[in-house]
Amino acid sequence: MKSIDHLDITFQALADPTRRAILARLAQGEASVNELCEPFAMSQPAISRHLKVLEQAGLISRGRDAQRRLSRIEGGPMAEANAWLEGFRRFWEPSFQRLDGLLEEMKADEAKRGKEK
């Protein structure tokens, strides 16, 4: 069976600059499809499809206000993605790197004592 990892869909959705820009816009409050179209030199159907991708990834949810459909950000998937990245923090945080260095030294000492025995 094919494991369906939600991170696939989340990262895939985040990999498009238009979709990230849409999320950035929605961070300032909900917006209609037309409002979300304005900043882009792109057709309305294209934006609608981006919104569908974001919705299917769970990154946004949508409601209705008369004719308009308002989108808003949902935090869950980003939290997941963030949590996954956090697992690698040692690779960019100097403090974690110092800790890693320390553990390396301790292992080396351990090995040396082993040989001397």
Add this chain to the structure above:
Amino acid sequence: MKSIDHLDITFQALADPTRRAILARLAQGEASVNELCEPFAMSQPAISRHLKVLEQAGLISRGRDAQRRLSRIEGGPMAEANAWLEGFRRFWEPSFQRLDGLLEEMKADEAKRGKEK
């Protein structure tokens, strides 16, 4: 001109489960291509191409050890991705949400005082 946002490439690279698994493996130390192949029911060329994608995204760097080519994680791009996601922390952190609520209240009060004037 087409803005080349590195986040595109980073998130795109992270969107594949095989590549994420490779990174997870490399988090425990460098490894050769063959070692990275083992866990997967997939041809060696397929893994080599995944490694190329990761390298082009800057997520790994590679060196040589005799016939073998060792890969190791580079933290930069993940730090970037992480930083971008952090911008949305308000959408999943309860504490940020409380702060947002507070700011909303203050705005509402402000508006009311405006009317009363």
Add this chain to the structure above:
DNA sequence: TATTTATATAACCTATTCATTATATGTAAA
């Protein structure tokens, strides 16, 4: 009810992604 406005869907095209198998290259060792 007819028209306008907001959004969604269909049909289509092109480029890219992810896998495959077959083959080439680089390095070490016999």
Add this chain to the structure above:
DNA sequence: TTTACATATAATGAATAGGTTATATAAATA
């Protein structure tokens, strides 16, 4: 210098992504 091993590249194919235009639907308004 042949052989073996580790890895890279080429050629191919199916599936998906991201855009287009044309058209359909849903809700508000005249």
